[in-house]
Amino acid sequence: MPNSTLYNPHVSVDCVVFGFDGEKLKVLLIERSINEQNELYNDKKLPGSIILNDENLDDAASRVLNELTGLKNIYLSQYKSFGNPNRTNNPRDILWLENTTHLKIGRIVTVAYVALIKIDRKIVFNTEDTSANWYDVNEINNMQLAFDHNQIIENGLQHIRHRLDVEPHLLFELLPRKFTISQLRILHDVVHQTRSDVRNFQKKVAQMSNLVMLDEVEEGVPHRAARLYKYKKKAP
Amino acid sequence: MPNSTLYNPHVSVDCVVFGFDGEKLKVLLIERSINEQNELYNDKKLPGSIILNDENLDDAASRVLNELTGLKNIYLSQYKSFGNPNRTNNPRDILWLENTTHLKIGRIVTVAYVALIKIDRKIVFNTEDTSANWYDVNEINNMQLAFDHNQIIENGLQHIRHRLDVEPHLLFELLPRKFTISQLRILHDVVHQTRSDVRNFQKKVAQMSNLVMLDEVEEGVPHRAARLYKYKKKAP
DNA sequence: ACAAAAGTGTTTGGAGTACACCCATGA
DNA sequence: TCATGGGTGTACTCCAAACACTTTTGT
Numbered sequence: 178m179p180n181s182t183l184y185n186p187h188v189s190v191d192c193v194v195f196g197f198d199g200e201k202l203k204v205l206l207i208e209r210s211i212n213e214q215n216e217l218y219n220d221k222k223l224p225g226s227i228i229l230n231d232e233n234l235d236d237a238a239s240r241v242l243n244e245l246t247g248l249k250n251i252y253l254s255q256y257k258s259f260g261n262p263n264r265t266n267n268p269r270d271i272l273w274l275e276n277t278t279h280l281k282i283g284r285i286v287t288v289a290y291v292a293l294i295k296i297d298r299k300i301v302f303n304t305e306d307t308s309a310n311w312y313d314v315n316e317i318n319n320m321q322l323a324f325d326h327n328q329i330i331e332n333g334l335q336h337i338r339h340r341l342d343v344e345p346h347l348l349f350e351l352l353p354r355k356f357t358i359s360q361l362r363i364l365h366d367v368v369h370q371t372r373s374d375v376r377n378f379q380k381k382v383a384q385m386s387n388l389v390m391l392d393e394v395e396e397g398v399p400h401r402a403a404r405l406y407k408y409k410k411k412a413p
Numbered sequence: 414m415p416n417s418t419l420y421n422p423h424v425s426v427d428c429v430v431f432g433f434d435g436e437k438l439k440v441l442l443i444e445r446s447i448n449e450q451n452e453l454y455n456d457k458k459l460p461g462s463i464i465l466n467d468e469n470l471d472d473a474a475s476r477v478l479n480e481l482t483g484l485k486n487i488y489l490s491q492y493k494s495f496g497n498p499n500r501t502n503n504p505r506d507i508l509w510l511e512n513t514t515h516l517k518i519g520r521i522v523t524v525a526y527v528a529l530i531k532i533d534r535k536i537v538f539n540t541e542d543t544s545a546n547w548y549d550v551n552e553i554n555n556m557q558l559a560f561d562h563n564q565i566i567e568n569g570l571q572h573i574r575h576r577l578d579v580e581p582h583l584l585f586e587l588l589p590r591k592f593t594i595s596q597l598r599i600l601h602d603v604v605h606q607t608r609s610d611v612r613n614f615q616k617k618v619a620q621m622s623n624l625v626m627l628d629e630v631e632e633g634v635p636h637r638a639a640r641l642y643k644y645k646k647k648a649p
Numbered sequence: 650a651c652a653a654a655a656g657t658g659t660t661t662g663g664a665g666t667a668c669a670c671c672c673a674t675g676a
Numbered sequence: 677t678c679a680t681g682g683g684t685g686t687a688c689t690c691c692a693a694a695c696a697c698t699t700t701t702g703t
Binding site for chain 1: 421466467468469470491494496520522524575579
C-alpha cells in the first residue's frame with residue numbers, strides 16, 4: 178500500500194518478462210480487475226510499479242520481479258522509456274491507479290525492462306492480490322492491455338531479439354539448466370524467426386566451448402532420448 | 414525561464430551530440446558557470462532540459478537540440494535512462510539547478526539521447542545565455558562534468574558505436590554532404606576503433622548502391638585531390 | 650623532383666549453406 | 677515393427693583479410 182512519502186509517483190518501471198516453454202516465446206502478464214460502475218472489467222498488464230523515492234531504476238525493476246516471482250538474480254536489462262503525456266489518460270487506467278496506489282496520479286514516465294527467466298522454475302504467481310500467467314508473444318497483438326503496454330511489449334520483443342542475436346549466451350537464461358540441442362535450436366529459431374538446418378546447427382554448437390555435454394539423456398520422450406547439455410560460464 | 418505549471422521537474426532529457434571533425438569523434442558540451450561563495454566555478458554539462466508538462470520525451474530532446482543549434486531533423490535516438498537517486502545530490506549541481514530553473518528541484522530521472530550532426534554546419538552555439546563547444550570523446554574521461562554526465566556520455570558512446578555498427582548508413586549523418594572515401598573510412602575506423610585496409614574498404618564501399626560518385630574532387634589539399642561522393646537515401 | 654595521399658586486383662582461409670541417411674528408443 | 681525424432685559429413689559459395697605498386701597533384 179504505497180504512501181506518498183515513500184513512493185515517487187512520477188516515474189515507474191515495467192518489466193517485460195520472457196519465458197520459453199519449449200515451443201513458443203511467452204510473456205508474463207498480471208491479471209487486472211477493475212470495478213467500473215459495478216461491472217467487473219478484466220484485462221492484463223505488465224508487472225510494474227512506481228519507484229520508491231530513494232531507489233535506483235534497476236533496483237526498482239529487481240524489486241518488482243522479486244515481489245512477483247520470489248526470484249533474485251534474474252537477467253534484467255533496461256531498454257527504453259515511455260513518456261507520452263497521454264499514456265496515463267485512459268479513465269479506466271486512472272481509476273485503477275488511484276484505487277491501487279491511493280495516490281493522486283498525474284503523468285507517469287515509465288522505464289521499461291526486459292527480463293529473461295527459466296519458465297520451468299516453479300514460481301508463486303498467485304499471491305493474495307496478484308495473479309500472473311504466461312501468454313504467447315503472438316497472441317498479445319490481439320489483446321488490449323493496460324496503458325501503452327502493447328507497445329512496450331512490442332518494443333521489448335524487438336529489443337530482446339536483437340540482444341539475443343548479439344549476445345547468444347543470453348539464450349541460456351531462457352532454457353532449463355539441463356537442455357537438449359534441439360531445445361536450444363528451437364529457441365534460437367523462435368527468437369530469430371528462422372528455421373535452421375539441424376546439422377549446421379550442431380556444427381555451430383560444437384564449437385561453443387562453454388557448452389558441456391552431460392552423461393545424461395532426457396527422459397519420458399516417446400522416441401530416442403536426446404543428450405543433455407549444460408551451459409558453463411567463463412570461456413577458457 | 415521555466416515556471417512550475419509549464420515544466421515537469423521530475424524528468425529531464427539530456428543529449429549526447431556527436432560530431433566528426435575529420436580526425437576525431439567529438440561531443441558537444443555546454444559551458445556552465447556557477448557563482449559559489451563569490452568564486453566563479455566553470456565546468457561543462459550536456460545539453461538538456463527538464464521536460465514540459467505536456468511534451469513527449471522525443472519532442473523534448475528535439476526541442477533541446479533545436480534551441481541549442483537552430484537545427485531540425487537531426488538524427489536522435491533514445492538509449493538509456495538514468496535515475497540514481499544521488500545523481501542530483503552534488504551541492505554545486507543543486508545550486509545551479511535552482512538558479513537556472515527557479516524551481517525547487519528534488520530527484521530527477523533523466524532520459525538520455527544520442528544525436529549525430531554534421532560538424533561543418535555553421536551553428537550558432539553562442540547565444541546570450543549559452544555557449545557550447547566540441548570536445549574529443551577521449552578527453553572527456555579527464556574532465557569532471559556536471560551531474561552524472563561523464564557516465565551518460567560513456568554509455569552514449571558505447572551505444573552509438575554499436576548502433577553505427579548495425580546501421581552503417583548512420584555514418585553519413587556525421588559526414589558533410591559531399592565527402593571522400595577516405596573521410597568515410599577514417600570515420601568508420603574512429604567509430605570502430607579499427608584500422609581498415611584501404612583497398613578492402615574501397616571494395617566494400619563500391620557495392621553500396623546508395624553512394625553516388627560526383628563529378629567533383631576535393632579542393633585545397635596539398636596532394637592529389639580525392640573524388641567526392643554523396644549519400645543517397647533509398648536503395649533501388 | 651619530391652612529398653603525400655589517391656586509386657587499384659589477386660589470393661587465401663574460414664564461415665555459412667545446402668543436402669540425405671542410418672540409429673536408438675518407446676509404444 | 678513401426679513411428680519419431682536423434683545424430684552425423686561433404687561439397688560449394690561467398691565474404692573477409694592480407695598484401696604493394698602506380699598515379700596524380702601541389703610545392
